[in-house]
Amino acid sequence: MSDLWSPGSQQLVIWLLAPYIAAFLVALLPALCLPLILVCVLATALLGAWLLLDGAGQQLLLLQQYGVSLSFDRLAGWFLLLNGLVCLAVWIEGRRQGWDRTGWLLLLVLLGALNTSFLTTDLVSLYVSLEVVAISAFLLILKGRTARADWIALRYLLVSNTAMGLYLIGAALVYSQSGSFQFAALAALPPGAPLALVLVGLLTKSGVFLNGLWLPRTHAEAPAEVSALLSGVVVSAGALPLLRLEQFSTAVIALLTPIALASAALGVVYALVVDDAKRLLAWSTLAQMGLVILSPAAGGAMALSHGLAKAGLFLTARHWPSRSLQGWSGRPLAWNLQLPLWLGALSIAGVPPLIGFSAKKQLETALTPPLAWAVLLLSIGSVALYARLCRAPWDLSPRAPLSWGALLLSLPLLITGVAFSAGGLTADGLLKSVTVLLLGVVLDQSLERLRWRERISLPQLDRLPDLLGGLGLIGAGLVVAIRSGFLPLVTEGAL
Amino acid sequence: MPAIRLLELLILLAALAGFTGLLLRRNLFLKVLAMDVTGSAVVALFVLLGARSGLRTPILSRLTGPADPGLAIADLADPIPQAVILTAIVIGLSIQALLLVVITQLARIDPSLDASSFDPPDRP
Numbered sequence: 001m002s003d004l005w006s007p008g009s010q011q012l013v014i015w016l017l018a019p020y021i022a023a024f025l026v027a028l029l030p031a032l033c034l035p036l037i038l039v040c041v042l043a044t045a046l047l048g049a050w051l052l053l054d055g056a057g058q059q060l061l062l063l064q065q066y067g068v069s070l071s072f073d074r075l076a077g078w079f080l081l082l083n084g085l086v087c088l089a090v091w092i093e094g095r096r097q098g099w100d101r102t103g104w105l106l107l108l109v110l111l112g113a114l115n116t117s118f119l120t121t122d123l124v125s126l127y128v129s130l131e132v133v134a135i136s137a138f139l140l141i142l143k144g145r146t147a148r149a150d151w152i153a154l155r156y157l158l159v160s161n162t163a164m165g166l167y168l169i170g171a172a173l174v175y176s177q178s179g180s181f182q183f184a185a186l187a188a189l190p191p192g193a194p195l196a197l198v199l200v201g202l203l204t205k206s207g208v209f210l211n212g213l214w215l216p217r218t219h220a221e222a223p224a225e226v227s228a229l230l231s232g233v234v235v236s237a238g239a240l241p242l243l244r245l246e247q248f249s250t251a252v253i254a255l256l257t258p259i260a261l262a263s264a265a266l267g268v269v270y271a272l273v274v275d276d277a278k279r280l281l282a283w284s285t286l287a288q289m290g291l292v293i294l295s296p297a298a299g300g301a302m303a304l305s306h307g308l309a310k311a312g313l314f315l316t317a318r319h320w321p322s323r324s325l326q327g328w329s330g331r332p333l334a335w336n337l338q339l340p341l342w343l344g345a346l347s348i349a350g351v352p353p354l355i356g357f358s359a360k361k362q363l364e365t366a367l368t369p370p371l372a373w374a375v376l377l378l379s380i381g382s383v384a385l386y387a388r389l390c391r392a393p394w395d396l397s398p399r400a401p402l403s404w405g406a407l408l409l410s411l412p413l414l415i416t417g418v419a420f421s422a423g424g425l426t427a428d429g430l431l432k433s434v435t436v437l438l439l440g441v442v443l444d445q446s447l448e449r450l451r452w453r454e455r456i457s458l459p460q461l462d463r464l465p466d467l468l469g470g471l472g473l474i475g476a477g478l479v480v481a482i483r484s485g486f487l488p489l490v491t492e493g494a495l
Numbered sequence: 496m497p498a499i500r501l502l503e504l505l506i507l508l509a510a511l512a513g514f515t516g517l518l519l520r521r522n523l524f525l526k527v528l529a530m531d532v533t534g535s536a537v538v539a540l541f542v543l544l545g546a547r548s549g550l551r552t553p554i555l556s557r558l559t560g561p562a563d564p565g566l567a568i569a570d571l572a573d574p575i576p577q578a579v580i581l582t583a584i585v586i587g588l589s590i591q592a593l594l595l596v597v598i599t600q601l602a603r604i605d606p607s608l609d610a611s612s613f614d615p616p617d618r619p
Contacts, residue, residue, distance in 0.1 A: 066575050124579050131586045138593065147604050151613045154523075154597045158530060161590050162517060165533045168583060169510060172540045175576060176547070463614040468518050 009060050012072065015043055016119070019112030023105045030101045037091055037104060040111060045084025051077030069182060070119045075247075078300030079118040079233075079240050082307040085412060086232040087111050089405035090225045093315055097225065103143065110136040110229065117237040123171040123181045123198065126241055127164060130205055133237050134160045140226045141218065152221045159214045159467050160204060166475065167201025170194045183241070187248030191255070196478035198245075199255065200471060205238025208293060209263035210470030212286050213462045216270070219282035224318035227278065228405075231285045232311030236303045239292050243299040255478060256293055261374055263290030268381035272447060273456050277323050277389060281313055284385060288348065291363065291375065298363035301420075305359040305413070309344035312409035313389075316341050319403060325388060332395035340406035345386035347413045349440065350379055350433055352425055355417035361429055376436065383440020384447065502543055510536035523601065523608040527594050534587040541580035545573045 022036040051057065057073035087107060094103060113132035120126050134157060141153040171181060173194035178185040186198060200211065207215035212235075219231050245252045267287025271280045288306040292299050316337045317323070333341070347356035360379065364372040450456065460466075513536060516529030549570035598608065605612045 124582075128582055128586065131590070135586075135590065135593065142597070147601070148615075150597050150600050154594060154601065157590060157594060158517075158526065161587075162514070162530055162533065165510070165530070165537050166514075168537045169507075169540060172537070172544055172576065176544055181579070464610050465518065468514075472514070472518070 008058070012058075012060060012070075013062070015047060016070075016112070016115060018043065019108045019115065023108035023112070026101055026104045026108060030104075033101065033104050037108065038088075040108060041084050041088045041091060043084075044111060044115060045081055045088065047072075048077045048080030048082070048084055052081060066181075068125045069121045071121045071244075072119060075243060075296070075300050076118045076240070078304045079236055080115065082236065082304045083111065083114050083118070083233050085409060086229060086307060086311045089311060089315060089409045090229050091405075092408065093225050093228075093318075093403070093405035097318075099225075103140070106136045106140050107229075110140070110234070114233055114237050118240050121183050121244060123167075123174065123183065123186065127168060127171065130237060131161075131164060133234060134164075134205075137226075137230060137234050140229065141222045143226060144221070144223050148221055149223075152218050155464055155467070156214055156218050158464075159471070162468065163201045163204035163211070163471055166197045166471070170197025170201065173197070183244055184248055187245055187252065191249075191251045191482045193479060195252070195255075196475055196482060199242070199252070199478055200475040202238045202242050202245075203259065203474060204471060205235070206242060206293065207235045207238070207286055207289050209259050209266060209286075209290065210474050212263065212289065213470050214467045215286050216279055216282040217462050219285060219314075220276065220278040224314055225405075227282075227317065228311040228314040231282065231314055232307040235285065235289055236292070236307060239289060239299065239303060242293045243296045246293075246296040246299075253296075255481060257371070259474070260290040260294045261371075261378075263287065264375075264378045265381075268378055268385060270458060270461075271385040272381065272388075273458055275325050277320065277325050277328065278314070278317055280325065280385060280388065281310065281317070284348070284382065285310055287378070287382065291378070294371070294375070295363055295366040297366040298359065301355070301359035301362050304416075305347060305355040308409050308413050309347040309356065312340045312406045312413075313344040315406040315409070316403055328388070329391040329393070331392055333392040334395045334397075336402045336407070338392070338394050340403065340410040342390055343410035343413055344406075345390055347417070349383040349386050349437060351437060352430060352433060353418045354413050355420060356413070357429075357433060358417060358420040376432070379436050380439045380443060383437055384444040387441050387444035388448075499543065499547060503540070506536050506539045506543060509533075509539070521609050521611065523598055523610050523613075524595075526610060527591065527598065530594075531587070531591055534583075534591075538580050538584055538587075541576040541583075545576040548573050 019040045022040050026033050026036055051072060051074060057071070060070040060072065062068045062070070087110075091107065094107070099107075110133060113129045113136065117126055117129035117133060120129060138153050138157045141149055141156060143149075144152075170193070174186045174189065175181055177189055177194065186195065189195070203209070203211040204214075206212070215235070219227050222230060242252075242256065246256065264287045267283045267285070267290065271283035271287065274280050274283060285306075288302070288310070292302045292306065294302075319337050320333070321331045343354065347354035350356045350360040352358075360375075363375060367375065510533050513529050513531075513533030516532060517526050520526050520529055549572055551570050551572060553571040553574050601613065602608060
């Protein structure tokens with residue numbers, strides 16, 4: 001643990017503040033926009049990569065015992081790298097769409113707030129940075145400038161602020177019982193109402209299961225670049241604190257595992273049924289966030305692989321001829337859209353040598369055998385849902401403008417994937433992934449026939465009362481699970 | 496029941512009332528007000544938390560020393576929750592303002608601000 005004045009820590013604090021300062025400067029001097037954004041985004045990605053490679057990590061405590069505590073560790077490295085890359089890609093696409101200086105200001109504030117939320121390890125700093133993330137995401141959604149966007153943004157901020165109110169009550173209870181706001185203090189307490197309230201807040205932020213019902217419509221209706229930001233990084237701002245809590249206490253893992261699996265199943269089922277391609281991507285985000293929070297050992301890799309792939313997929317959405325999945329196979333897509341689309345889809349489906357494969361393998365080794373089988377079953381579903389997107393014929397004429405942002409995101413999918421899976425590519429793993437792929441395609445084909453014959457419809461789950469009810473339900477469920485003695489049973493190894 | 500437990504219970508009831516209002520009210524404006532009730536309850540909870548150990552301002556003068564030599568350290572209020580909640584008050588206020596701005600925009604579509612009229616009836 002080092003304080004502010006140890007060597008290297010001053011640079012880290014400057015690095016942390018740089019995006020906020022840059023945001024002010026961009027508002028005042030729009031001419032500086034290009035170098036400032038580039039420096040901040042690249043600095044974020046580089047620090048993330050360095051933390052991943054170095055692995056030693058550093059704890060930083062600003063202003064002593066009650067101050068802000070930051071943890072520069074390997075886990076945060078995954079998320080910082082993801083943040084830098086996604087913001088870079090969104091910047092490239094935003095320039096082509098002619099974003100104005102408010103857009104750049106919001107992007108920089110979002111970048112800074114996300115960095116803070118990835119690094120901080122105390123409940124109050126996390127609250128502040130998550131609220132800043134929510135406000136800037138809200139304003140970015142409003143860039144859609146339609147009544148629909150207004151409603152979606154309002155819903156998003158209302159639900160997220162309510163959840164954060166519950167989270168603050170949890171934080172207050174933690175302080176009253178332990179005299180500290182650190183994550184470690186929360187994990188050291190016996191599980192109870194404080195833990196349940198904090199978890200409800202974080203689950204809502206990370207878009208998991210019933211707490212994440214706001215997610216599909218929000219991510220689908222926002223402008224394409226904003227969707228990429230939301231699905232790529234903004235949801236992981238809630239997931240990383242959950243992973244940190246899981247590192248501290250097995251009780252949290254036991255509580256979150258059923259919720260995470262349920263989220264993955266719910267997301268896959270809805271994504272298999274929806275008619276709208278952007279909505280399909282958004283439901284799949286809900287499913288993948290469930291997988292991200294399953295295990296602290298693999299969560300970072302899962303978040304990076306999912307975030308890169310999903311942001312790339314959403315960035316291509318602007319150039320699709322139509323969002324409707326009916327007749328998708330009859331509308332040719334230009335090759336420069338197909339390339340990132342296929343790479344992203346294959347990566348999430350877990351095909352080697354893309355990064356999704358190594359992330360999924362890490363996840364399976366980190367889990368107990370029954371859970372690993374459940375994840376394998378769910379990945380058949382996710383192959384089937386991405387097979388729906390890959391059905392469009394290729395248009396090889398070089399007409400459409402190249403989507404550089406999406407291509408930029410699919411490149412690291414390949415590079416990091418090759419780097420990580422170089423040593424671990426076994427015949428067994430390869431066979432498993434090919435089997436899952438084949439089963440997924442078969443599932444997709446049989447479902448497609450069913451879809452033609454009769455319109456399958458599931459209950460609509462994302463009206464405003466459902467979102468708020470979901471919060472209450474999961475909160476009550478967590479309290480009941482803690483009180484009913486479900487926990488000791490699970491932590492002894494029954495699950 | 497000691498007074499501080501009673502106050503804590505009342506505050507948690509207020510938070511619950513806010514959440515219930517958020518669920519049951521149909522009017523968007525009232526929903527946002529209900530959210531503010533929860534927010535105010537949270538602020539009150541933190542203030543109460545700060546007052547658990549005492550009510551005196553926790554500032555010691557360097558020149559004169561403690562004004563009252565008999566003053567025990569236990570009489571001082573805890574400044575940490577108070578400092579923390581100051582940020583949350585500001586954030587809560589700004590979110591409230593942003594939501595109200597969007598509501599004025601939405602009022603052009605449906606002046607009665609019935610929340611269900613904005614949710615599109617399409618399939619998931």
